[in-house]
Structure formats: structure tokens, C-alpha cells
Amino acid sequence: MRLLILPLLLIAGSLFAQTSKPDAQPSKQVVQYLDRFQQIIKKNALYADSLEWEQLSKEVKEKSQGLATIEDCRPVIDHILNTLRNAGDKHSAFMPKGKAASWTSSTYAGKQAESRYLEKGIGYIKIPAFSSMDSSVGRTFSQGIRSQMQALATQHNLRGWVVDLRHNTGGNMHPMIDGLQPLLKEETYGYFIFPRRKKEIQLRIRSGKGTKQGVGVAAITQPNVAVLIDSLTGSSGEMVAIAFKGRDNTRFFGQPSAGYTTTNGTYKLSDGAYLFLATGYMADKNRHTYLPTIVPDVVVEYAPQGAQDMTIEAASKWLVEAK
Numbered sequence: 001m002r003l004l005i006l007p008l009l010l011i012a013g014s015l016f017a018q019t020s021k022p023d024a025q026p027s028k029q030v031v032q033y034l035d036r037f038q039q040i041i042k043k044n045a046l047y048a049d050s051l052e053w054e055q056l057s058k059e060v061k062e063k064s065q066g067l068a069t070i071e072d073c074r075p076v077i078d079h080i081l082n083t084l085r086n087a088g089d090k091h092s093a094f095m096p097k098g099k100a101a102s103w104t105s106s107t108y109a110g111k112q113a114e115s116r117y118l119e120k121g122i123g124y125i126k127i128p129a130f131s132s133m134d135s136s137v138g139r140t141f142s143q144g145i146r147s148q149m150q151a152l153a154t155q156h157n158l159r160g161w162v163v164d165l166r167h168n169t170g171g172n173m174h175p176m177i178d179g180l181q182p183l184l185k186e187e188t189y190g191y192f193i194f195p196r197r198k199k200e201i202q203l204r205i206r207s208g209k210g211t212k213q214g215v216g217v218a219a220i221t222q223p224n225v226a227v228l229i230d231s232l233t234g235s236s237g238e239m240v241a242i243a244f245k246g247r248d249n250t251r252f253f254g255q256p257s258a259g260y261t262t263t264n265g266t267y268k269l270s271d272g273a274y275l276f277l278a279t280g281y282m283a284d285k286n287r288h289t290y291l292p293t294i295v296p297d298v299v300v301e302y303a304p305q306g307a308q309d310m311t312i313e314a315a316s317k318w319l320v321e322a323k
Contacts, residue, residue: 026064033070033270034060037077040267041084046196046278050087056080070271089278091235091262097272108137113179115148118312120320121159123152127180129237131171133266138175145179160224160319162312163244166254170235177243181205183225189243191287192263194280203243203282223249224322226315229296234258238282241294245284249322252296253315259293 026034038060042048063076077094084092095103111128118124125148130141152158161183168176177189184205192201227244229237229252238257244250262278269275281289298318300311 024066026067027069029070030064030067030073033073034064034076037073037080037269037275040275041080041277044196044265044267044277044279045084045089045092046262046280047084047087047089048196051083056083059083089262091260091264091276091278093264093276095274095276100268100272100274103131103133103274105132106134106136108132108134108141112141113145113148115152117152117156118162118316120316121157122162122316122319123149123156123158123160124162124164124312125149125152125180126164126166127168127176127237127240129167129169129171130175132175133172138172138178141175142179145176146182149182160226160322162226162228162315162319164228164312165233165237165241166228166230166311167232168234168237168240169232169258170237170239170260173236173239176236176240177205180240180243184243184247188285189247190239190245190285191283192280193283193287193289196279200283224319225250226319227252228254228311228315229257229294230255230302230311231258233294235260235264238290238294239263242282242284242290245288245290245294246286251298251315251318252294253298253318254296254300254311255302256296256299257290257294259291261290261292261294 038057041051042053059079060076063079064073067073067076074096081092081094110131113128114126116124125145127145130138132138132141149161163180163183177184186205188202188204190203192203194200225244225247227241227250229241233241234257238261241252241257242261244252261282263280263282264276265279267275267277281291283289298314300314303310
């Protein structure tokens, strides 16, 4: 989601003009902050070898002249990330300390999962983006998914599930996947692959996670799952989708995803801000990667606003007919 907050931008520009002196050397804290920022990228970034580091260092030095505070560094940080983006990285991002505080807060005002019964024995669960790194908030989010699925499975004789990831722009993938454990079971659902480090990390559902909060999964036994994606399914939303790739009795419906299928490492900076840096790829349980996008098995055109949802209709038809 992109916000245009023009008054704040004007204020920021005014403050930058007041605290910077173009002909002066940058302060020690500015030099240290920008050096650390570049070193993290140089050591860990997936596209680090595609950058002209000598030229970039020269540009950073020129653009940091006269900067006095860490807050003044933002234009230089944006330049570094734009250079990385021009090298092919479309996923890395910088989160200022103010925004980072909301991500680590124990209060959460974001959307929760939604569910309903679609008739003909089909359960429906919509997983929204989840933007929190607080563990207690994550557990509540996951439990909400499992509770809703359990309720539907208890109340209806289900033959299959629709997992709707459309408009899921990402955030923290783990609470989403933990919540969907009843459909993924206790097994490997993917890998993080880091080409530069020649390393991979196996991703598994941890045993018993679906029952710790008193939410049983015994009634959720249906093998058939239809996963819905679209052009706004991005980042961690795509990671959740990939967790279902390679799963038996599963089909994807909708439109190709947004194409942010690289994995982001999280690096906390000295002022409390975060650098989210593309460091590798997520692969499915069979080690297949999805670049540049996840393409659905069944492409369904977007329905006009207010019209019948043709993607849900196509998914429901398959679930009814599936063996």
C-alpha cells in the first residue's frame, strides 16, 4: 500500500535543509550508519555482486556531505536501495524506526482471517496480509485461522477448502502458515535457498502447533484444496502460496502473482529501523522455485466489481468434481 502524505514530506524536506550543510563533512554517526548499511548489503544481498561498489561508495560519499543526523540519511538510503533495485532486486525495503515500532508492538489493528461456508461441502478461508513481528500477536492470528476452520469443519460435511490469498500483500509469513497447519499437516512445506551462501533451510510445520491453544484439527481432514492468487498476492503472501505447491490434491486459480518471491532477511539498525533485504529464494517442498511469478493452474479473468466472483466459482467447480 502506498501513501501520499504531502505535508509530512514537506516538513521532512524543511528539516533536511536545516540540519545539513552541503560543504561540510558528514557527522561520525552518519558515516558509521551508512557504512553499516552498505556492509549488510555487500555481505548478504542476493544481488550484491551485480552492484558497482566503487561507484556506489563514491555516490554515497557525495550525497552524505553535510548530513548531521541519522534521520538525514534517508535520501542516501533510498539511493542505495534504488541502485539495488536497478540491479534486479524488487523486494528489499527500508522500514523507519517509527513504522518498526508498530511492527513489534503487542497491539494489532490489522485484518484477521475471514471464513464462510460456500455450499456443496466447501469451506472458505481468506488469509489477509499480516504485518507484525510480535510473537503473541502472531499466535492469536494463527489461532484465529485454525478456530474458524475447525468451526466450519465441525458444522458442515466438507469435501474441500478454498484458501484465498488474493490481495495478500505479505508481511510475516509464519503466523499465516502456522494457522493453515491443518491443511499442510506436519511435514516439510518448502525451503529457503541462499545461492550466494550455498545454503538451504528446510521449512517444516512443527509438531503439535495446531493444538497448543486448544484448537483441535481432527475434523479438518479434506485433502482437496483450491488456492486463489492474483496480481496483489505478493511477498509473504506468495510464500504462503508456495507452501501449498507440491501438495497433493491442490490446484491454483486466479491470476499470476506479484513476483516478490525472494526471501527477505531482517536486519535491525542502530536507530531501531529495519532493513529487509532480499537474500535468497523460497522453494516448494520439491525444491522448485517460482520466478518471476507464481502462475495459477487455471487462469481466471478478473470479474467486474459487484459481479459474481468467477475465481471462487471455478475453484468450487473443481472441488465438487475432484475425487
